[in-house]
Amino acid sequence: MNNKILSLLGIILRSGNMVSGDDTTLSELKKGKIKLIIIANDASENTKKLFKDKSEYRNVPYIIAFTKEELGKSIGKSSRAVIGIKSEQFAMKIKEISRG
DSSP states (O other), X not given: OHHHHHHHHHHHHHXXXXXXXXXXXXXXXXXXXXSEEEEOTTSOHHHHHHHHHHHHHTTOOEEEOSOHHHXXXXXXXXXXXXXXXXXXXXXXXXXXXXXX
């Protein structure tokens, strides 16, 4: 499951349907452009709470998975605590895989 999602994240990035990092993801979430949030397991409690609260308020699903290192590496960047998926299709695919 995990490897499938991590591989898919690279494809999503190249397709232009992803934002990463706290500020950018929060900004896009507020604009209503995010369909799914992925929060790293090892993100700070404040970061987890912020994105859980903002996601729930806007009815955007989120999953808490992977480490910051794994998320960053999967998209060829430094560690990332948060990734936002902008495509409904990709969001559905990730949710489907994460359910197993």
